[in-house]
Each structure stands twice: as C-alpha cells, then as structure tokens.
Amino acid sequence: MRLLYIACLFFVALVSCNKKLDLPEVERDRKIALLGELVANEPMCFRAGQSVPVSSGSNMKFEVLNGLSVDITGASGASINLTGTEDSLTQYLYTIPFSSSTLVTPGGVYHVSAAHPERGTATTDVVIPDAFTAHVASSANAIFGSDTTLAVDLVIEDQSGEHYYVIEAVKQPMTIVGRFWHSNEWLSITDHRTQYDSLKLAGINIQTQFDTSFGKTYTRQNVRTEDVNTENLKNNTSFYVFRRILLTDYQFSGTAYSTRVYLSIGQDYFTNELDKGRILLQVKSVSKAYFDYLQSYELYSPNSDYLTSGAPANLKSPVQNGMGIIGGVYKQQFAFVLDKWEF
C-alpha cells in the first residue's frame, strides 16, 4: 500500500522544490522527563532526564539533567528520597537512573515528585496493579509469514474489574563458562577445546562444571500476534511485527484468557556467540495511564519522521509539569533458552 505514497511522492519529486522554513519562537522550555516502570515486588527504579526544545535550525543537543531531586511517597505517607547515579546508558539516553532498595507494593499508589531548581517540579501518581497469574500452556517452533518463530500459548488468569496487559519479550545475554577435570585441575573448555573434544571422542567420562552468568543489558525482541482482541490488530494486520502486544480484558474480564504470541527468532541466534542468551517473555498487568501511553507509543510510531500531511500522535503523559511516564506494573516472566552452546 505504500506504493500509493511512492507514486504520489514520485509526482511531488518531479515538480517540487525545497525551502527552509523559519519558525517563529515556539515553546523553548526544557522539561523534566520521567521514564520507566515501578514493578511490584521489585526495588524502585526509573530514569529521569530532560527534554530538548525543537526549533528550526536549533542545535538539538540532549543534556543530562544534574541536580534533580526525586522523592517517592507510598500509601503509608512515608517519603523516600531516591538516589540518582549515572550508569553506562546515561551517555546514550541522557537520563540518570534513580533507585531505592525498597520493594514496590502490589495494589499501591505512589506519588513521585522530581524537583529541579530551574525546571521546577514534575509530579505523577503511579498506580501499581494487583497481583495476577499467568502461565505458559505450550510452546513450539512455527513459521509465521516467512519468519521462524517460537509460538507461545499464554494463559492469563484475569480478575474481575478492568485490567490492561502488555506482553513483550527481551533477550538477556547469557554466558556459560564450562570447565572439565583433567590432570588434577579444572581446565576451561574454551581454552582447551581440542583436548576436551578428543577426550569426549574417546568416550572418556569427563567431569564438567558450568557457570552461567547473565548480562544486564536487554535487547527487545519483536513479537507477533493473530489475536483480534489486541489493540495491535485494530490498526495493523498480523503481518506486522510489534515491539509489544497490548491487550485489554474487555472481552474476557474475570476469566482465564488464552492468547498466542509469536517470538521472532532468526537463524543467526544459533551461530553468533555474542548474541546468545535467554528470551524473557514478560506478561505485565499495567496501570491504565501506562497502557494509554504505550498504546500511542506502540501503535502510532510517534518517533516517525515529522510530516504535516500526517496526523501526529501526541503521547498521553500523566506527568504534571513534565513529560514521559512511570508505569505501574505487576509482572510475570517466562524464560526460554533457544540458543545452543556446544559442550
């Protein structure tokens, strides 16, 4: 269907010419941006930064916002000051993680306040959903379109009342270090691969040890769905790949609901050592505000190129005097190890 636009653009390109447009002064204030999730039963952690104003010809330079003080108040009324420390992502995202070891309580409401001498105070309320359960009924390799995928049948045990679910998948790097006992010492399998292989070939029973460690960076995995109850298929076909699947319980409130999720898995997963890891399929019950935000973020591609002929999507941020969102989440997570390690 993009063909139509190609034809249209072809015509426009034939006759059109460009000219720089000088904009009048627009809102130039930088604003505090709050981003992340408060996940039930996990320590508090989210990121904070600032926006950059857009105006024609401006140097759109993102900068880390130093001097920000972040407090969080729970239902008990006790306020916790979160500690902000730059991490390895700060240089890419220009945001600082703020955290506390305090665990987030399911069903609670937290008031977040981020104050800065120049940017003012941004506030937001974060509703943490109640506990819910979900489980994997089955999983199997499947061809979807022309992609190799893992089809996972999920069952969500929905409670009565309105609930909003987000299903997404991330890949966590996983390193397995193997050792074998030989000549009265533990030797690394990687460093002594030839020796290890020859012992195995000779049929010698080798004593081995494996240490598994997980990386802290997560890579988002595309997901697919055929479920017409998802918000994704209200504006796209099942041939699309999505960053997350969005589902309300309007059709199944208070009952167990089955949905199938397809995780894209490529052939290179099995060959590239550095990309090996485990896939974490996350089923999240989220607050309505977070769901609305993700819906516009996921479905309407707000980061697509700006063009006046389109209908721009404005993200629905619940942050007062700021932007972004801190989502309230209750999460269920399922791990799948699809990559293979040769030992």
Add this chain to the structure above:
Amino acid sequence: MKNTKAILFLVLFLSSGCLWAQSITISGYVSEKRSGERLLGATVFIPDKSIGTTTNTYGFYSLTIPAGTNTELRATYIGFAPFTTTIDGEKNIILNIELDQAKDLKEVVVTAQKDAIQTRTQMSAIDLPIETIKSLPAFMGEVDILKAIQLLPGVQGGNEGTSGIYVRGGGPDQNLILLDGVPVYNASHLFGFFSVFNADAIRSVEVIKGGFPARYGGRLSSVIDINMKEGNKNKLHGEGGIGLIASRLMLEGPIQKGKSSFMISGRRTYIDVLAQPLMRGNLKSGYYFYDLNGKANFKITEKDHIYVSGYFGNDKFYARQTEDNGAWGSSSFNTGLRWGNITAVGRWNHEFSPKLFGNLTTYYSQYQFLVSAQNKSSFTNVNEDYLLKYTSGINDKAVKYDLDFLPGPNHFIKAGVGYIAHTYKPGAQQIKLKSSVLNLDTTFGVNDINAGEIDGYLEDDIRISSKLKANLGVHWTGFAVRGQFYQAVQPRAGLRYLLSDEISLKASYVQMNQFIHLLTNSSIGLPTDLWVPVTDRVPAQKSHQAAIGAAYTHNTGIEVSLEGYYKTMENVLEYKEGASFFNSNTSWEDKVEIGKGKSYGGELFLQKKKGKFTGMLGYTLSWTTRQFDNLNNGEEFPYRYDRRHDLKIAGIYKLSNSIELSAEWIYGTGNAITMPLGMYHGQDGQEVAIYGSRNGYRMPSYHRGDGSVKFWKQRKGWERAWIISAYNVYNRMNPFYVYSETANGRTTFKQVSLFPIIPSISYQFKF
C-alpha cells in the same frame, strides 16, 4: 386539531395561486437558437405585471397570469439577446422561445432586472458561466471547473494545486458534486491536481453554499451542480485542444435535426507516452488519466423528452521491471494503481400539463480504487510469487421522480421522492505468496455493506408580496443499513426582501443531514479516501446554517453580494491520532474520533459578467474550528483549512476580437498545522516528539498570480486559438507540506513547494 388547522391553512395558502377565477398559462421551453440546447435558469416575465419565472433544469417554464388584454412577454438570459413578444391574453399559450447569443448580434445586452441576483430568493449561490471558466488562466493549460469554483468566496482550495473543495468550514466529503444529477464520489485526477470534469463537455455550473432548497440533500456544506451539454440539435459542431500534458476532443450534433442530438467528448494525458523514449534500463513506468463523456437526448413527443448521459474516467499508474541474471535466475516486478468513476443516467421528462412538469431519473454511479503489486522471482530453481491487491470503492443505483408545479405566478412548487441503493466496499486486501516452502492466499478486510437511502422533499418559492419572497421547504431522508434505520427531517427556509429594484436583503436557515462519511487522512484527495455509511457507533453528520445578506446590482451590471453565515456541524470525523486506513483488518469505526465543528464569517462577492472586461472578486473573513473529546485534550482547535482571510481576484479582458487577456490572484492565510515543540528519549530509548496544540501553527500565507493570453483566429468554417499561460507568474514558493530534518544534531524544518512558475502553451480549435 391544531395540526389539522395548520395543514388546512398550508394547503389553502399553497393553492392560492390556483384560485384565480380567470387566468391563462403560458408555458414552453427556452432554448439557444444556434444549437437548440435548452437553457436552464432563463427568465421569462411580463414587465407590465411584474410577474415572472425562471426555466427549470430542462429549460421548461410556466407562467400563469390573470386573463385580459394582450400583453408583452420577455425572456432573458445572461449573454443572450433578450426576446420580446406580444401574447394574446385570452387563452393558454404554448410558447417555445429561442434566444440568440449576444455576440452573434453584436449588440449590448443589458442584464434584465428580473434575473438579477437581488430578485432571487436563493442566497449563497453562484452560477459560473462556462465561458468564464474557459477563459481563466489554466494550470498546465488544462481548464478545470473545480479550480474555477475555488475562486469563489467561502470556497477554500485546500492544498497547492489540488482541486479539493472546502466550503464554509466543511470537509471535502460534505460537497454534493452532481454531474447531470448523479453524485460523483471522487472528482479528482492525479492525486487531486486535476478534476474529472472536461470543460468542453459541460454546459453549466452552479455552486450553492448555503440556503439550500429542499430538493437538495445528502451533504452538509455545498451542492455543485454540473450539467453536461445536450448536444447541438441543428448541426455538427466540434471543439478540442492540444496541450502540453493532454489533448481533448468534443463532438456534438443532431441525431434527428431539431429533435434529438448527441455530445461525446474525450480527454487523455500523454505524459507516459512522451516519457517512454527517456526510459532507460529495464524499468517501464508511467501515469495517465482519461475521461469520456457522452450524452444524447430524444424528443419523443411534444411533451416527452428523454436524456441519456454517462461519464467514464480512470487514472492509471504502472511500473514494470524485469531482471535476468542468466544462470542464476530472473525476477520481475509489476505494480499498478487504478482508480476512476463511472456514471450513467437516464432521464425522462414529461409535461403533464402547462403547469405540471415531471422528470423520472434513474442512475448508476461507481467509484473504484485498485492497487496491485506482484513480484516473481526464480533463483537457483527456487520460485517465488508474491501478489498484493487492495480494492475499495462505492457504487449507487438510484431512481427518483421530481415534479415542478407552477399553479400561479406566486408559487413555484417542487416535490420529489427518490431511492438510492448504496454498496460500500470499505477495502479488502489480498495477499498471495507462493514459494517452495509456503502457499498462502489470504484476504482480509471488511465485507461489502449494502444500504438503502430514501428521500422526499417539498418546497415552494412563494411570492408573498411584490417585495417579499420566501422559499420554504422540507427534506426528509431515511437511511437503512445493517438492520438499522435512521431518519432526519430537515427544514429549509429562505427569505428575500426587495429594498429597491437594485438591492435586496436575504436570510436563510437550513438543516442538513449526511448519512455517509469520508475517511481520509491526507490533505490532497488520495484515491484511497474511503466512503463509509453511518453506523450505530458513528451517527449521521448534521449541520445547521443560518445566513443573512444583501444583494445588489449596479447599473453597470456589476453584481455585489455580501453575506454573513454561522454554521455548526455535528458528528464530523477525524482519524485518531496516528491512525490510518492502511493495513487494517478491523473496523474503521475503531480508528475514528467523532466530534463537532463550527464555522462563521462573512463573504463579499463582486462579479462583472458583461462588457469587454469581465471578472470577479471574492473576499472571505472566516473562523472554522473542530472539537473532539479525545483530540487536543478535548479543546477546540482550528480546522486545517481555517483561513482568516481569503481573497481572490480574476479578470478577463477582451483586447480585440482576436486577443483575450486573463489574470487571477489568490491570497489566503496559511494552513493550520501541528508542529513538534520538543523531544525526549522514550521508553525504548527512541526519541519522541512532543507536539503543540493541534493545528496551532500557521504555515506561511499562500498567494499566487496566474496569467494567460489567448490569440483567436477565424478561419473559413472553423476557428483556432493559441493560449499562452503561466501559473504562479511571480514564482512564489507556497508551502505544500512541512517536514523536519535532523543532521548533525541540528533540526531544520523544510517546506516543500510544489509548483514554481509553470508556463504552458496550448492550442484550441472549434468548428
């Protein structure tokens, strides 16, 4: 009881014209002498008695006057020499009048008082003479009726170069564009840069923006009533033209001299043909559009007349590419876009009596859009065949009957009923994939939707006194779709009060309902724009419009009208933020927001129709807004084509018998757009734009000047003309759209201007 009395009073009031004890009726047709074509809107009147009427769409008139002595009767029509005769005042008379074109007689035509704008009850309506349209500077030499209509006050033209029509704050779907009484759903070629109406085939154009008479219904904002030529009943005649991008030819002539005639015309662009020699490599692509218009009319008896007419037009874009990699294999890519309209109409006029005229109409209208893409490949004995198809459209089958009843000089009653069977095809997408590992054939989309629309109307143009006239009526529509029935009673009223012979005051109120919606998220009238019916979730559009104004004709023939209007619209649609019709397998109802709109303003229109210099000036001062609960935080925002100031000036000057100059200048406040104000890193680390209020930013203002010069030469039995014209003569870089570009951290906004100065030359001939 109260209602019974009211109805009795209404019946007596309406029939008061019939109660004259002794009266005679003069009836007949007014036609053009040279071609025999009937003239609609010609005035027939008795100067002594200040009694008059106008011809209907088929040139029929009926005038009932008190019986008495012989009296003078006059008939007038703009551009024609007046006709005067003395009639016998004792008995009914059938009088067919033939008017001769003024230029043939080399006489000055004085615009008669009786057909001047101040005398009509109808307000907010403009007749655009087809000769004026053809004399205006034309984009790339192609005369365009819709672009001429854009020159009128209260009519916004949308984007640069396109033929979109936005009337008094209404959307592009709110215009009832009729070609010989048949609705045309997509009136544009080449993504809106040309309209589907070939001016050579057109006889008359009328635009109504408000004060709609009860006979019109189905759209909120305007009626654009376009009638095709009937064909010359007396001799074969033709005209045509050769332009830079298209050529056209129209032929008309008698089938049976004086009784029946035909008209046929065609137009085709040839950019694709001209570009073929320049194509290199194995890619073959092109674009063209064509139109075919045809009409024939037959006089069956003195009281029966049959008309058949049709239109067939298509746009086609294609691209084909093949690649042969020898032993490795080969691949081919074949894609095409095709969209177009078909209309066919048959009409049967019957004159029941000198006072009662009936017309039966049956028609078919279709709009269809088809896109297809196929990719075939064969590499190392692995074959793959991928096909994508998308179709959408709408078609109507209709029948209606209209009656014109003229019981006396104080009433002109119109009544009618009609039924339309709509079939909506809201879009189906088919994907076929055939390869060694997969065999897929999937079609998804929404099934065809059938709907029935029934309507009826009654209106009366009443002469209450010598100064006061009223047009009162009611239009009723019932719409049945998916087991539901929706209906609306729509009252209409118009008043005219003559302050003097030259000036009158007018007022009108109308309610309009529209049972179909257009889904569009483009601003240029893409062929993918989708017509859909009302549903339980998306109700009918409804508008109320009140207008007041004054009309004046100066003794130099300059017509002036000044009007103010206030219009509200309910249940207008916008796509949800970021949503589009693309790639959907669920209901369109999930993707739209329902809201309301408001428009108000004032319009000034000056028109000079006679003399060496003719022209028009239109100025509009207006405000137009929209409000949706889920857009812009529920706050009211400016409509995309909200233009505070809109000024259009057009002039045609006949320098001599062989040279004609014309020019136009257009100015409009810039379109309202939404601009990003800032960026931040979103959930996945991607940069997210923060937008300001919807349509809160104005693009630079739009202005443009066009000019043309026409050189006529009379030859033996035919004449020809060279037309040299220039679009955008002072090369104004008007914004078409704006986009952002970020390079090395610096963001710049750029406007794309579509058309610089575009000179063109074309050749026209007539015989």
